[in-house]
Amino acid sequence: MVALDRNATLLGLAPGESVADARARVPELHVATSDAVGDARALEALADWAQRYAPIVALDRQSATVSGNIGGDAGLWIDATGCAHLFGGEEAMGLDLRHRMEKLGFSARVAIAGTPGAAWALARYAEAAEGVIVAEPEAERAKLAGLSVAALRLPAVIVSALMRLGLKRIEDLAAAPRAPLVARFGEVLSRRLDQALGMVEEPFSPVRPAPAFRARLVFPDGIGNPEDLALAAHRLCERLSGPLDQAQKGVRKLELAAYRLDGEVGRITVGFGRAVRDPDRMYRLLRDRIEQIDPGPGVEVAILSALIAEPTIAVQTPLLADAREAGDDVAGLVDRLAGRLGETNVHALAPVDSHLPERAQKRRAPLTAAKKDVWRTARRRPQRLLDRPEPLQDTLALLPDHPPARFRWRGRTHRVVRADPAERIADEWWRERKPTRDYFRVEDEDGRRFWLRRDGLTEDGDTPSWSMHGLFA
Amino acid sequence: MNIPMANLLSFSPGAPGTAPRLSDLRQKIERMERGAGTGVPAVLPLGIEAIDSHLPFRGLALKRLHEVAAAGEREAGAATGFLLSLVIRVMQVEPGPVLWCGRNPGLYAPALAAYGLDPARLILVRARTEVDRLWAFEEGLRTKGLAVAVAELEKPLDLAGSRRLQLAAEKGTTGFALRLDGGDAAASAVETRWRIASAPSLAPADDSQGVGDPRWQVTLERCRGGRPGHWLMEKNDATGDLSLAPALRDRPDLPAGARVAG
Numbered sequence: 001m002v003a004l005d006r007n008a009t010l011l012g013l014a015p016g017e018s019v020a021d022a023r024a025r026v027p028e029l030h031v032a033t034s035d036a037v038g039d040a041r042a043l044e045a046l047a048d049w050a051q052r053y054a055p056i057v058a059l060d061r062q063s064a065t066v067s068g069n070i071g072g073d074a075g076l077w078i079d080a081t082g083c084a085h086l087f088g089g090e091e092a093m094g095l096d097l098r099h100r101m102e103k104l105g106f107s108a109r110v111a112i113a114g115t116p117g118a119a120w121a122l123a124r125y126a127e128a129a130e131g132v133i134v135a136e137p138e139a140e141r142a143k144l145a146g147l148s149v150a151a152l153r154l155p156a157v158i159v160s161a162l163m164r165l166g167l168k169r170i171e172d173l174a175a176a177p178r179a180p181l182v183a184r185f186g187e188v189l190s191r192r193l194d195q196a197l198g199m200v201e202e203p204f205s206p207v208r209p210a211p212a213f214r215a216r217l218v219f220p221d222g223i224g225n226p227e228d229l230a231l232a233a234h235r236l237c238e239r240l241s242g243p244l245d246q247a248q249k250g251v252r253k254l255e256l257a258a259y260r261l262d263g264e265v266g267r268i269t270v271g272f273g274r275a276v277r278d279p280d281r282m283y284r285l286l287r288d289r290i291e292q293i294d295p296g297p298g299v300e301v302a303i304l305s306a307l308i309a310e311p312t313i314a315v316q317t318p319l320l321a322d323a324r325e326a327g328d329d330v331a332g333l334v335d336r337l338a339g340r341l342g343e344t345n346v347h348a349l350a351p352v353d354s355h356l357p358e359r360a361q362k363r364r365a366p367l368t369a370a371k372k373d374v375w376r377t378a379r380r381r382p383q384r385l386l387d388r389p390e391p392l393q394d395t396l397a398l399l400p401d402h403p404p405a406r407f408r409w410r411g412r413t414h415r416v417v418r419a420d421p422a423e424r425i426a427d428e429w430w431r432e433r434k435p436t437r438d439y440f441r442v443e444d445e446d447g448r449r450f451w452l453r454r455d456g457l458t459e460d461g462d463t464p465s466w467s468m469h470g471l472f473a
Numbered sequence: 474m475n476i477p478m479a480n481l482l483s484f485s486p487g488a489p490g491t492a493p494r495l496s497d498l499r500q501k502i503e504r505m506e507r508g509a510g511t512g513v514p515a516v517l518p519l520g521i522e523a524i525d526s527h528l529p530f531r532g533l534a535l536k537r538l539h540e541v542a543a544a545g546e547r548e549a550g551a552a553t554g555f556l557l558s559l560v561i562r563v564m565q566v567e568p569g570p571v572l573w574c575g576r577n578p579g580l581y582a583p584a585l586a587a588y589g590l591d592p593a594r595l596i597l598v599r600a601r602t603e604v605d606r607l608w609a610f611e612e613g614l615r616t617k618g619l620a621v622a623v624a625e626l627e628k629p630l631d632l633a634g635s636r637r638l639q640l641a642a643e644k645g646t647t648g649f650a651l652r653l654d655g656g657d658a659a660a661s662a663v664e665t666r667w668r669i670a671s672a673p674s675l676a677p678a679d680d681s682q683g684v685g686d687p688r689w690q691v692t693l694e695r696c697r698g699g700r701p702g703h704w705l706m707e708k709n710d711a712t713g714d715l716s717l718a719p720a721l722r723d724r725p726d727l728p729a730g731a732r733v734a735g
Contacts, residue, residue, distance in 0.1 A: 473554020
């Protein structure tokens with residue numbers, strides 16, 4: 001048995017027992033097959049949803065470490081710092097959270113405390129009338145003191161050993177001399193205790209990094225039609241631009257998250273070629289994508305986050321204004337193109353230091369060109385390189401080391417009139433050895449120029465194969 | 474020819490490195506643009522007297538739509554080469570990036586750099602459908618900060634579409650529609666349409682069997698306010714200069730008259 005509900009626990013059953021034993025004691029026990037993957041996914045979805053309360057949400061996978069399953073003890077941490085006032089205080093926020101989770105079909109206990117450790121302990125082990133505990137800073141220690149040492153997120157073996165030693169509650173443990181305990185149970189004991197009491201910081205690994213800039217709108221009754229969503233997006237852009245302006249920053253990547261009444265979350269992300277904070281420019285890109293958000297039964301919270309924000313350069317002289325305006329036009333163009341065609345489909349080219357012609361360039365984001373690009377231009381290269389070399393047929397070479405006197409490509413025969421000497425491409429030695437590769441620039445009887453590639457040499461025991469790899473001007 | 478000289482760019486034909494100071498050129502272009510209402514475009518001479526004197530304003534009209542087409546499906550290389558020469562010419566006087574739209578433009582930057590086009594100024598757009606390519610092209614033509622917009626198109630531009638693009642270009646950027654498949658052209662509102670085929674090169678200086686400088690048969694199929702024309706051109710690979718091909722030495726002469734693709 002992996003997890004038990006409240007009634008089963010009250011009957012004295014415990015995780016880890018076999019189902020047969022449990023059935024022997026409680027014949028009417030209801031058993032469902034556990035689904036570890038499904039549970040993990042559900043917890044992640046819940047973490048996604050919980051970002052409506054605060055941007056930093058972390059998963060508690062603690063209970064999963066024992067059996068590999070996330071049982072009934074699964075939890076979430078929400079860093080509510082500076083967010084509770086949006087809900088009318090910490091208690092109201094806790095009640096709202098609990099109430100909404102109930103509507104989504106989860107029974108939950110909520111604790112709000114000064115440390116992740118204390119919140120974890122209180123949520124699981126403290127008595128709470130409404131299922132919500134708020135530990136005011138001055139009362140936090142007292143509230144923890146009476147809890148079982150099991151509330152410290154310690155391995156089960158340590159908990160049972162502590163119980164045997166008579167150190168049953170946190171206050172017992174806190175009062176006991178530390179050194180011998182650490183010597184016996186390891187550093188984890190001391191760390192968990194200090195984390196719960198707020199003596200040491202606990203690193204927090206959020207599901208997604210917290211955005212530096214964020215704006216939020218609430219629609220108690222939910223909104224559904226696209227115009228309302230667009231209007232909300234526009235207002236959010238305006239709200240976001242103020243703080244950006246103050247910080248002299250602009251966004252490179254924006255995310256609009258729509259939290260639906262049924263707990264689903266729809267997200268759209270847009271990118272910008274250069275940092276922007278003009279609300280209208282942000283909005284124009286969002287508007288083009290807004291129909292990708294399915295409002296379902298209605299959207300009740302919309303949050304706009306700057307996933308990537310960068311400093312912008314202030315314009316100092318009016319002389320630069322013209323150039324900047326033109327640059328802004330181009331940046332806006334790149335954004336619109338990327339918005340409709342996809343970010344990877346609008347790109348610039350960057351040099352790669354490789355002997356292999358097909359590796360000598362790579363795609364990179366536009367408008368990021370460094371002035372220092374160095375292109376190897378010593379060799380003759382075709383202005384158009386074919387994506388994949390196309391095999392040639394009926395190649396006739398007069399001598400083994402010569403270019404073909406004629407070849408057939410895409411169904412037509414070309415007679416070679418002129419040809420440059422072969423250029424041998426040295427293989428990069430760290431790659432797997434390939435047949436020797438030679439290139440010939442040839443010209444046919446009409447003056448068309450092709451870049452022919454030969455793989456393999458007769459003298460190496462290979463049968464040379466010919467292909468078309470590029471077209472010259 | 475009676476043309477008001479104030480409307481001309483004085484542009485000395487020569488190697489790409491000898492571009493006049495940009496600020497001067499921009500001033501001149503601005504001066505010319507004030508005359509845009511009269512329908513006289515800003516003009517960039519190609520630096521080849523025979524062709525410049527043939528064109529209605531003694532050069533290539535800037536901020537207009539032009540078309541370069543391969544004279545057959547095998548002439549994609551030649552058409553690209555001629556177009557690149559024009560684009561490089563415009564890039565010398567117009568600041569900003571070059572937008573190049575296509576299904577999957579197979580431009581090879583190491584070769585472009587050697588050809589005289591700075592790859593750092595290229596923005597490539599991959600668009601799967603012709604509708605998307607045209608849309609991206611029009612967006613580019615409307616944009617003031619670009620030097621040139623190029624679109625590799627797979628269907629002929631129709632009258633309405635080309636008018637729309639021409640209008641967009643007049644307010645923004647010089648545009649080139651590139652047809653690589655050798656297909657026919659329909660009636661359209663482009664400023665000029667050039668049809669390009671390869672021509673056999675001459676033996677290189679060392680008289681070997683090696684490949685010489687590229688030569689193209691360049692046909693001006695359509696020219697608004699001007700006449701069609703045909704030239705044999707050569708590009709000097711070492712200097713980047715475009716010129717009329719010198720008299721043929723060891724090859725039969727070309728058939729007289731313009732060669733039109735079929």
